[in-house]
Amino acid sequence: MVIRSPHADVDIPDVSLYDFLFAPLSEDDLDEVAVVDGPSGATTTYGELRGQVDAIAGAISARGYEVGDVVALHSPNVPAFVSVFHGLLRAGITVTTINALASGTEVGKQLAASGAKGLITVSPLLAQAAEGAEAAGLPPEAVVVMDGADGYANLRDLLTSGAPAPEVSFDPATHLAVLPYSSGTTGLPKGVMLTHRNLVANVLQAEPYIPLTRDDVIPAVLPFFHIYGMTVLMNGAIYQKSSVVTMPRFDLPEYLRIIAEHRATVLFVAPPIALAVAKHPLALEADLSSVRLMMSGAAPFDEQLAAAVSQRLPHASVTQGYGMSEMSPVSHTIPVGRDDISPGSIGLLIPNMQAKIVDPATGEEIEQPGEGMSAPGELMCAGPNIMAGYLGNEAETRDTITADGFLHTGDIVTVDADGAFYVVDRLKELIKYKGYQVPPAELEALLIAHPQIADAAVIGVVDDEGEEIPKAFVVAADGAELSADDVMEYVAAKVAPYKKVRAVQFTHAIPKSAAGKILRKELRAA
Template sequence: MVIRSPHPDVEIPDVSLYDFLFASLTEADLARTAVVDGPTGATTSYGELRAQVDALAGAFAARGHRPGDVVALHCPNVPAFVAVFHGLLRAGITVTTINALASGAEVAKQLAASGATALVTVSALLPAAQGGADAVGLARDAVVVLDGAEGHPGLRDLLTAGAPAPDVTLDPATHLAVLPYSSGTTGLPKGVMLTHRNLVANVLQAEPFIPLTPDDVIPAVLPFFHIYGMTVLMNGALYQRSTVVTLPRFDLAEYLRVVAEHRATVLFVAPPIALAVAKHPLAAQADLSSVRLMMSGAAPFDEHLAALVGERLPQASVTQGYGMSEMSPVSHTIPVGRDDLSPGSIGLLVPNMLARVVDPATGEEIDVPAEGMSAPGELLCAGPNVMVGYLGDEQSTRDTITADGFLHTGDIVTVDADGAFYVVDRLKELIKYKGYQVPPAELEALLLAHPQIADAAVVGVPDGAGEEVPKAFVVVADGAALTADDVMAYVAAQVAPYKKVRLVEFTHVIPKSAAGKILRKELRAA
């Protein structure tokens, strides 16, 4: 059966992202603070930001970039990211965002795959950026270093070029705005083609469930190069005229300082940040009284962790959402104020969203039950936020999007009678033990509830008998003393026999992506 959002559809205007965010600025809006540089406190008003966006659009056009060209943005969260990103889109250019932690080889792969004709970066990332640019033959003056580097154009050069913003006409439904890279459900990273309409739609789809206001102050530690930080945080905040405080990297002490000093009201986080806020002694001493909402996304966020965060932020709503780059990214979230929904749920379908849950073995559709919980199945989604496809990869596009427009997410979910969805695990990450499916996320949530465990991950590894068994990687809390037997006994006491952890390895850190996803491939190779 097709499952629909319980919220009425929202109207999606047929406009570019620039017009959607900036064309309706009022005189009062122009004076509001749009962006604050977290480390220095320097502010940029909405009026100043729009002027920068227009100036940058003109500068890139004057440098020969035309609508449909691709320019790579390889930059941490700094105020200039916001201006450059929207300046490029204002000129009709497609932006491919590169992970700030990418190596030179990884930069080169994305530049080549996307067909980027220029690269914008910062001096701290120049070694990797230049290595990537050299590998694909980009000229030195095609590498813009925002904060300045000898032989490269900088932000000041672009802002003072004096070229007017070009008169660009584009079809929001087909013109590519961004080209992030994602592995999807399988395989190597692929260019996700998202249009202006995709991005506009998803800001409007998320707004009824994650309402922001001009009075909100939002620390931006989630990377803008990732679709969660790009759409939910950066673009969502700009649309509501909120204030964004940029942080180029996550440092807990600095993050807590920004929250306290700027009286932050909304925290968009990934689970590792939520875990730090819940468990770290520094957070216990911080002033978090201004926070009204914490929303987690990008990785599983279970109800035990949500409860711990709730104890630290008793005045705030604690929710989570779900999505993927291929959906711009939000398809589900717990609406603010819906305290009746379990914080372990990914929430309800956002407006304009359709879903199916299908048995991954048979393809048969699983219905929403009249009461209780459905059987597990793969989640498929359709809506105006779903990507056009993967760049230059028609086969992967066909494998991912059905003929009637439903996107395979690769995630196994259940849905209850109220329409709330729960992620069991990623289809490709399920551990098969003696024919039973063991979801790593369930065991990880259990391990994180242990007071002496600071972080944990579970992967399937082969044992001597040819079986795949659950192996736990555990980071022990400071001052705690645990043995492998302690960990295995703790889990065994709370799960069915086939779900027991069979191997334990203690480690100092769980490898994760910038978006907070556990890098299971690295753990399996350990």
């Protein structure tokens, strides 16, 4: 059966993200603070932000980029990220966001895979950016270093070019706005094609359940390059004219300082940050009295952790949501004020969403019960926020999105009579480490390339702190002298820190099916 959101559908205008967020600005809005640089306290008003966006759009167009070109944005959370991101979209550019922790090799792979014609980064990440650009064949003149570096254009050059914002025309329903990379339910990272309509829709869909106001102050600790930070935090805040305080990286003392000094009201977090807020000694001494809402996402958030957070934030709503890059990203969340829904639930379907729960063994649809809880099955979702597909990968797209528009999530869920969903297991192979995606296939390919490794497999296991971590099963080559530390150091030198293998077990063989597929269930039982 098809399960529908209990909330009425919202109207989704047929406009670009720029027109949706910036065209409605009133005279009163222009002097309101849009972005605050957390470390320095420097502010950017909505009027200044729109001016910067228009100036960057003009400069990018004058540099020869055309509607539909792809430009990579490789940066931590700084105010310039907001200006550059929306300036590129204003010019009709498709933005592929690159994880700030990515290695040079990973940067190069994404640049090549996305077909990026330019790269915008910051000086602390220039070594990785330059390595990736060279590997992808991008010349230095195609690289912009926002805060400046010898031999490269910078943000000031873009803001002062004097070129007018271009007149662009495209269909928001089909024109790609962003191209984040996701591993979906399995396999190597793939370009997720999200249109302007996808992003506009998801902001409007989330708003009834996560209402923000002009008075809200939101620490931006979740990275803007991640779809959660991009849609829920950055774009959602701009839509509601809230103020965002940027943090280039998570640092607990700095986070607590920003909350207290800026009187932060809404905290969008991943579970590790929620845990720190609930239990770290520094947090126990901090002034968190201004917080009215904490919403967790990107990884499972259990009832025990929610209860601990609620004790620390007794006057705040503590909720969680669910989504994935392929859904722009939100499909479910607990509405603010719905204290009758267990905090262990991922919540209700947001407006305009439909879902099915399907038995993965039989393909039969599972009914929502009239009372109690349903049987478990794979969650499948449909709605205006579902991606257009994977870039250049029709086979994976067909495997992920059904003919009637339902997306396979790879998560096993149940639903109760009131429409609250609960994640109970994972069908997909993807590992979630501190909210970041870690695709086993990527690590396996890297391990097998080691001359002393004959075969390898990677699964997610839970460590002593309750965190899912990548564990490698390694078959050493004949005569190899290889330790677990050797394996972990080899991988760590080639991937972003969150992708590191954190446990190694040597074995005589990797269990596989007749078709050669790794039997991960057998490894989990080992």
